[in-house]
Every structure is written in C-alpha cells, then in structure tokens.
Amino acid sequence: MRIKLKECEPIGTNAYCLLNDDLKQVILVDAPLGSFEWSSEFCKKYNYELVAVLLTHGHWDHILDAHLFNEQKIPLYGHQADSLLFEQPERMMQYAIPGINIRALEINHWIETGAISVGGFSFEVFEVPGHCPGSLMFYHKDSNAAFVGDAIFAGGVGRCDLPGGDFKVLEASILNKIYTLPLDTQLYPGHGPMTTVRIERSGNPFVSIP
Numbered sequence: 001m002r003i004k005l006k007e008c009e010p011i012g013t014n015a016y017c018l019l020n021d022d023l024k025q026v027i028l029v030d031a032p033l034g035s036f037e038w039s040s041e042f043c044k045k046y047n048y049e050l051v052a053v054l055l056t057h058g059h060w061d062h063i064l065d066a067h068l069f070n071e072q073k074i075p076l077y078g079h080q081a082d083s084l085l086f087e088q089p090e091r092m093m094q095y096a097i098p099g100i101n102i103r104a105l106e107i108n109h110w111i112e113t114g115a116i117s118v119g120g121f122s123f124e125v126f127e128v129p130g131h132c133p134g135s136l137m138f139y140h141k142d143s144n145a146a147f148v149g150d151a152i153f154a155g156g157v158g159r160c161d162l163p164g165g166d167f168k169v170l171e172a173s174i175l176n177k178i179y180t181l182p183l184d185t186q187l188y189p190g191h192g193p194m195t196t197v198r199i200e201r202s203g204n205p206f207v208s209i210p
C-alpha cells in the first residue's frame with residue numbers, strides 16, 4: 001500500500017489516497033473539500049480506478065466532497081451512529097465556517113467492528129467513539145497503518161465538546177483500541193502529521209500509559 005496525503009481547506013483536514021499498485025486501484029480515506037478533484041486527477045493521470053471512500057466520521061470538514069463521489073457511483077463507507085450527520089449535515093452548520101456549502105450524502109455500506117475487504121486490501125475496522133459517536137479506525141495490518149480520523153492526533157486528541165462527544169468514551173477508545181495495536185503502528189490522523197502508537201502511548205499529554 002502506498003499512502004498519499006492531501007491537507008484540505010478550509011481547516012486542514014487530511015485526505016489519504018491508499019494506492020494498490022498491483023490492481024491500479026485507489027481507496028480514499030475521508031472526503032474533505034478538494035479531495036474529489038485531487039483523487040480524480042491522480043486516477044486519470046496514472047490510469048487508476050477509485051473504488052471506495054472510507055469515512056472516519058461524519059463531521060462536516062471530512063465530508064464536504066462526499067456527495068461528488070455519490071454522483072460518480074463510488075461507494076461510500078461509514079458508521080450508522082453518524083447517519084444524521086451524513087443525511088442532514090446542515091445540523092453541524094453552526095460549527096462550520098460561515099458560508100460553507102454542506103451537502104447531504106448517501107452511505108452505501110454501513111460498517112462497524114469487523115473486517116472489510118476493499119481495493120484489494122483487508123482492513124480491520126474498529127469503533128473509536130468519543131470525538132463523534134460514529135468514529136471509525138481503519139487498521140491495515142500488512143502495512144502497519146491505522147487511519148484514526150479525529151480520535152487521536154500527534155500530541156493531541158479529538159475535541160469532545162461537540163454534540164455526541166464524550167472524553168471518557170474517547171479515552172476508553174484510545175486505551176483499548178488504539179494503544180493495543182502493535183507499538184510500531186503508524187497512526188494517520190484526520191488533522192496534522194502522522195505519529196505512532198509508541199510515541200502517543202508514552203507521551204500524549206491527554207491519554208498516556210505511564
């Protein structure tokens with residue numbers, strides 16, 4: 001798996017293209033503003049096919065381009081607990097940047113804890129609520145990579161003051177799901193730089209294991 005990152009407007013939300021060079025297929029993790037154009041251009045240029053979009057959660061900054069993938073019949077994956085955010089994203093308008101245009105989207109595959117196989121890759125899916133009720137982590141064991149959305153960041157954790165947020169729940173998700181992955185697992189968050197389980201376990205100022 002080759003991983004490409006684009007940090008998107010307007011608040012620096014990460015989109016990741018996961019490339020399967022054998023199959024010439026691409027999976028996108030999260031659909032922030034500009035991710036549709038970015039991933040489409042890449043696919044056109046190198047003759048890859050975008051086969052799925054995995055959404056880590058339903059917050060507005062991660063789904064602004066999602067409706068464009070719906071129009072192209074590219075399947076979207078997400079967790080049922082965030083269905084209101086996917087179907088009525090205007091509910092989050094008060095937390096978004098004024099004037100931003102948020103469109104509803106349709107999830108084609110509701111997923112929860114378990115294994116999924118997409119784009120020639122097998123992921124273990126973990127529910128990591130606390131930042132958002134429908135927060136998911138996509139773990140790809142073969143490449144030591146976990147896509148964690150806004151559950152944890154390098155030196156930080158997701159905010160818990162938005163509707164459905166709960167720090168105790170987030171803390172349990174981090175301790176029981178993220179910190180139990182192999183120490184060298186690379187964590188790819190929804191904002192900011194990559195980190196590892198080892199670094200956060202010992203040094204994250206919000207949730208650490210002394």
Ligand SMILES: [Zn+2]
Nearest residue numbers: 057059131150
């Ligand atoms: Zn979020």
Ligand SMILES: [Zn+2]
Nearest residue numbers: 059061150190
């Ligand atoms: Zn975010």
